Every structure is written in C-alpha cells, then in structure tokens.
Amino acid sequence: xxxxxxxxxxxxxxxxxxxxxxxxxxxxxxxxxxxxxxxxxxxxxxxxxxxxxxxxxxxxxxxxxxxxxxxxxxxxxxxxxxxxxxxxxxxxxxxxxxxxxxxxxxxxxxxxxxxxxxxxxxxxxxxxxxxxxxxxxxxxxxxxxxxxxxxxxxxxxxxxxxxxxxxxxxxxxxxxxxxxxxxxxxxxxxxxxxxxxxxxxxxxxxxxxxxxxxxxxxxxxxxxxxxxxxxxxxxxxxxxxxxxxxxxxxxxxxxxxxxxxxxxxxxxxxxxx
Amino acid sequence: xxxxxxxxxxxxxxxxxxxxxxxxxxxxxxxxxxxxxxxxxxxxxxxxxxxxxxxxxxxxxxxxxxxxxxxxxxxxxxxxxxxxxxxxxxxxxxxxxxxxxxxxxxxxxxxxxxxxxxxxxxxxxxxxxxxxxxxxxxxxxxxxxxxxxxxxxxxxxxxxxxxxxxxxxxxxxxxxxxxxxxxxxxxxxxxxxxxxxxxxxxxxxxxxxxxxxxxxxxxxxxxxxxxxxxxxxxxxxxxxxxxxxxxxxxxxxxxxxxxxxxxxxxxxxxxxxxxxxxxxxxxxxxxxxxxxxxxx
Numbered sequence: 001x002x003x004x005x006x007x008x009x010x011x012x013x014x015x016x017x018x019x020x021x022x023x024x025x026x027x028x029x030x031x032x033x034x035x036x037x038x039x040x041x042x043x044x045x046x047x048x049x050x051x052x053x054x055x056x057x058x059x060x061x062x063x064x065x066x067x068x069x070x071x072x073x074x075x076x077x078x079x080x081x082x083x084x085x086x087x088x089x090x091x092x093x094x095x096x097x098x099x100x101x102x103x104x105x106x107x108x109x110x111x112x113x114x115x116x117x118x119x120x121x122x123x124x125x126x127x128x129x130x131x132x133x134x135x136x137x138x139x140x141x142x143x144x145x146x147x148x149x150x151x152x153x154x155x156x157x158x159x160x161x162x163x164x165x166x167x168x169x170x171x172x173x174x175x176x177x178x179x180x181x182x183x184x185x186x187x188x189x190x191x192x193x194x195x196x197x198x199x200x201x202x203x204x205x206x207x208x209x210x211x212x213x214x215x216x217x218x219x220x221x222x223x224x225x226x227x228x229x230x231x232x233x234x235x236x237x238x239x240x241x242x243x244x245x246x247x248x249x250x251x252x253x254x255x256x257x258x259x260x261x262x263x264x265x266x267x268x269x270x271x272x273x
Numbered sequence: 274x275x276x277x278x279x280x281x282x283x284x285x286x287x288x289x290x291x292x293x294x295x296x297x298x299x300x301x302x303x304x305x306x307x308x309x310x311x312x313x314x315x316x317x318x319x320x321x322x323x324x325x326x327x328x329x330x331x332x333x334x335x336x337x338x339x340x341x342x343x344x345x346x347x348x349x350x351x352x353x354x355x356x357x358x359x360x361x362x363x364x365x366x367x368x369x370x371x372x373x374x375x376x377x378x379x380x381x382x383x384x385x386x387x388x389x390x391x392x393x394x395x396x397x398x399x400x401x402x403x404x405x406x407x408x409x410x411x412x413x414x415x416x417x418x419x420x421x422x423x424x425x426x427x428x429x430x431x432x433x434x435x436x437x438x439x440x441x442x443x444x445x446x447x448x449x450x451x452x453x454x455x456x457x458x459x460x461x462x463x464x465x466x467x468x469x470x471x472x473x474x475x476x477x478x479x480x481x482x483x484x485x486x487x488x489x490x491x492x493x494x495x496x497x498x499x500x501x502x503x504x505x506x507x508x509x510x511x512x513x514x515x516x517x518x519x520x521x522x523x524x525x526x527x528x529x530x531x532x533x534x535x536x537x538x539x540x541x542x543x544x545x546x547x548x549x550x551x552x553x554x555x556x557x558x559x560x561x562x563x564x565x566x567x568x569x
Binding site (some may be wrong): 001003004008009012013015016017019020021023024025026027029030033041042043087088090091093094095097098100103106108109112115116117118119120121122123124125126127128130143144145146149152170177178181202206208209213223224225228229231235238242243244245246248249252253256257260 | 276279280281282283284286287288290291294295296297298299301302305310337339363366369374375376380381382383384385387388389390391392393395396397398399400402406433441446463467471473476477480481498501502504505509517522523524530531536539540543544547550551554555567
C-alpha cells in the first residue's frame with residue numbers, strides 16, 4: 001500500500017466523492033423522475049424534486065400494462081435457474097474429488113466453453129428448441145443458461161480446498177457417494193452457494209437477450225423484455241419509463257447492499273490455485 | 274472405497290447441458306452457415322439449400338456488415354483502454370485511502386455493474402434526450418451556456434455516447450478485480466521503496482502497476498471479449514442508427530437472425546465474430562507470454 005499523508009488523503013477523497021456523485025446521478029434522476037407526472041417532466045423548467053410525489057406511474061405499470069405477469073415470469077425463471085447451482089456444485093464436486101478416466105480432458109473442455117460467444121450459439125439453440133417445441137416455455141428460457149463453466153470452475157476450486165478426510169470419515173460409516181455429496185459436501189459449501197445464489201438471482205433478474213429471442217408470446221415476457229416493449233410503445237412517456245426502470249433496478253441495488261460482503265468477496269482471481 | 278461410477282453421475286448433468294447448448298451449436302452454426310436456412314426452411318427442412326461459401330462472400334461485401342465491423346473496432350479501441358485505465362485508477366485511489374468512506378465509494382462505483390442493462394439504457398436515453406428541458410445532460414450544459422448536443426441523433430457523437438454509458442457500467446466489476454489484486458501486493462515492497470526515497474507516484478508507477486500485471490491481463494481479455502459482443506446499448510438506445518453509425522457486429526447478427534430470419538446468413542456472421550474473438554484472445558496471450566519472457 002502506498003502510504004499517504006492526511007492532505008493527500010483528503011484530496012483523493014474529494015476526487016472520488018465528485019466522481020462517485022456523477023456515477024449515481026443516473027440512479028437518482030431515475031428515481032426522482034419515476035415519482036413525477038409526465039407533464040411535469042416535459043414542462044419547460046422542471047424542478048429537481050417532484051412538485052407532487054405520485055405513485056400513478058407504478059400503478060399504471062401493474063394495472064394497465066402487464067408488469068404483474070412479467071414479474072411473475074421473472075421470479076419463476078429466477079427460481080428455476082437455482083437448479084443450475086446444484087448441477088454446477090455436483091460437477092465441481094465430481095471434478096475436485098474423484099480420479100476418473102478422461103477427467104482432465106473433460107475439465108479442459110468445460111473451461112473451453114467459456115470462450116464461445118452467445119452470438120454463435122443463439123441461432124442453433126433457437127432452432128433446436130424450436131424443433132422440440134420449447135419456444136414460449138419457461139423451460140426453453142431457462143435450460144440453455146442453467147449451467148456454466150465459470151460456476152463449475154468456482155465450485156471445483158472450493159471443493160478441492162476441502163480436506164479429503166471429511167468424506168473418508170463418512171465413507172467409513174458406510175455412507176454412499178450421493179449421501180456424501182448432499183449431506184457432507186453441500187452443507188460445507190454454504191459460503192460459495194450463497195455467492196453463487198446471489199449471482200444467479202441477479203443474472204436471472206437481469207436476463208434479456210435469450211428471453212427476448214425464445215419467447216415471442218407476451219405471456220412469457222420477462223421484466224427486461226417487457227420494459228423494452230414499454231419503451232417502444234410509450235416512447236414519449238418518460239415518467240412511466242423511469243418507473244419501469246426503477247422497478248427493475250432498485251430491488252437489485254437493495255439486494256446488493258444487503259449481501260455486498262458476499263458479492264465483493266467473489267472476485268479474487270489471483271488467489272487459490 | 275470410492276465408487277468408480279459415481280463421478281460420472283456427478284458431472285453428467287452439467288456435461289450434457291454444455292454439450293447441447295455450447296458445443297453442439299458450434300457445429301450446427303457451421304452447417305447452417307453454408308445453407309440458405311430461413312423461416313421457410315424452419316417449417317420444411319426440404320426447402321433448405323446448400324449454398325457453399327456464398328453467405329460468407331456476401332456478408333463480407335455487405336456494406337452494413339462492414340460498417341458494423343468498423344463500429345465494433347471503434348468501440349473496442351476507445352472503450353477497452355478507458356475501462357481498464359479508469360477501473361485501475363479508481364481501485365488504486367480507493368486502496369490508498371482506506372477507511373469507511375473509501376469502502377463506501379467502492380460500493381458506489383460497483384453499483385452500475387449489477388443493474389439491468391435494458392433499464393439502464395432507457396434511463397440513459399432519457400438523460401441523453403436532445404431537448405435541454407427534458408434531457409438532464411443538455412440541461413446541465415445549458416446552465417453553463419453550452420450545448421445542446423445531439424447525443425444519440427448525431428452519427429458522429431452517438432457511438433461516443435454509447436461508450437460513455439458502457440464505460441460507466443463496465444468500471445465496477447474490473448475495479449473489484451484490481452482491488453482484490455492490490456491487497457495481495459506485499460507491504461514490504463512499499464516500505465523498501467519508501468526507505469529508498471521513492472515518491473508516491475514513483476511507487477505507483479514502479480511497484481503497483483507492474484504488480485497488477487496478471488489482473489490487468491485478465492481484465493483486458495475479458496473486457497475485449499465483452500466489447501467485441503457489444504449489443505444491448507445500441508439495441509435499446511439507437512437500434513443501430515442513425516445511419517448504422519452505432520450498429521455493432523452482434524446487433525447485425527441479431528437483426529439478420531431474428532428480425533429478418535436469415536439464419537444461415539446470421540450464422541456466417543456469428544462464426545466470423547467467433548474467429549475474431551479467438552484470434553484476439555490468442556494474440557493477447559502471446560503478448561503476455563513475450564512480456565513475461567522479457568522480464569525473466
């Protein structure tokens with residue numbers, strides 16, 4: 001750490017403070033505008049704070065537009081994506097704790113899939129799912145993103161740092177491999193499950209491109225897709241757009257503030273093996 | 274006694290999913306890129322015709338594809354250095370400060386990264402509104418006697434406006450990676466430098482930045498790959514316009530695949546992008562390796 005004196009520290013603090021203020025201006029402007037009426041926003045000299053705080057924009061989202069349905073879909077999809085955590089954890093456990101034929105080749109193959117851009121897979125996957133009738137289904141939205149190399153990698157790292165003795169002891173007691181995974185390994189992995197769970201939730205909540213492609217029936221729209229539709233249909237109603245955006249952004253910011261310790265700890269790429 | 278079959282049961286679900294949704298699609302993309310697969314072909318496979326390399330020759334002479342490549346190069350050349358430099362700069366400043374206020378700033382700078390890109394693009398479209406009574410940026414400029422700027426309407430400026438948003442959003446996660454790496458630099462290095470009379474700027478220049486080499490490399494590669502796939506910002510904010518000035522390669526692929534239903538043509542475009550990404554990554558790795566050899 002470069003050590004600095006008090007004066008330098010204050011100067012750095014001021015620089016970061018001003019920069020930080022610019023960073024959150026979009027959020028503040030979004031939230032303030034969401035509580036204004038649209039006529040107030042398009043008026044010639046709008047004030048910073050709403051003249052009269054109104055909830056009409058949010059009411060319109062849920063009563064006249066379909067945001068209730070979009071919210072339900074987003075929650076269902078997010079919950080379904082949690083199954084992926086279990087799949088990643090199992091694969092990470094398998095790669096970390098067993099020696100088997102083809103292990104290294106398979107693991108490198110898994111890592112190699114990280115290089116494949118979504119633009120290459122989206123057309124073939126759409127055609128495949130269309131062929132088996134999974135367009136406009138929750139399963140079709142969730143399935144392609146259920147597992148991922150990075151998640152498997154993180155679980156493998158975690159499990160390879162756990163001593164083999166934990167599992168040997170259970171094995172001596174006559175426990176089967178699946179019992180060991182569910183009753184010993186998974187409970188041990190609670191910290192990483194928490195991080196991955198939060199990231200899966202944020203990922204599910206924010207997912208956009210794939211739901212847009214695979215669901216063309218409004219009944220299956222997620223919040224992101226619905227919001228994009230809203231922008232197209234109510235392009236001049238800025239208050240309504242800001243209410244929709246705030247409804248998507250604020251819950252994630254709150255979850256982030258609550259779980260920040262877990263989330264921020266997940267980024268040390270140079271540590272471990 | 275460990276079971277011989279158990280590991281295969283554990284890895285099977287993940288491997289099957291990855292096979293169907295990551296590996297197999299590459300080969301399917303390759304095959305359909307040599308055909309005229311479209312909506313008609315989707316309904317009746319017998320109407321798909323083999324085209325040879327025609328999609329590839331057509332796409333390479335397609336003016337909007339060429340434009341999208343130039344735009345994407347522009348995004349990468351301006352965006353990647355900006356994101357890397359700013360996120361490293363913020364990480365170093367926060368790390369020098371320490372204390373509650375500075376940890377709080379870390380949360381502030383990270384927050385744009387986790388927000389929904391569609392929502393954020395809509396918010397920024399509003400901030401970028403050309404009218405100086407509706408758009409916040411032009412209103413602020415107006416109060417100091419400048420503007421208005423046609424942020425998203427002027428073909429020369431629109432790309433830069435999208436870059437501003439993407440940089441704003443891209444700083445957070447990379448700042449965290451740099452922050453984590455900064456805590457791993459041994460204190461003794463700075464103490465020794467201080468004894469030798471090195472100034473703070475010299476310490477940053479000759480200790481901090483070289484010590485961040487591995488994370489810098491990681492950040493450059495991931496940011497580069499991300500910017501090569503630039504999509505949501507132009508999709509939501511400008512639809513690639515005005516005059517295709519913000520059209521990215523990803524948006525070109527999406528448009529041809531899912532709005533015009535030319536699956537074969539779009540698949541050819543996507544494979545070209547894939548090759549570019551692989552070349553860019555390998556090139557980066559080579560530079561990295563060379564530098565390591567030089568320092569040893």
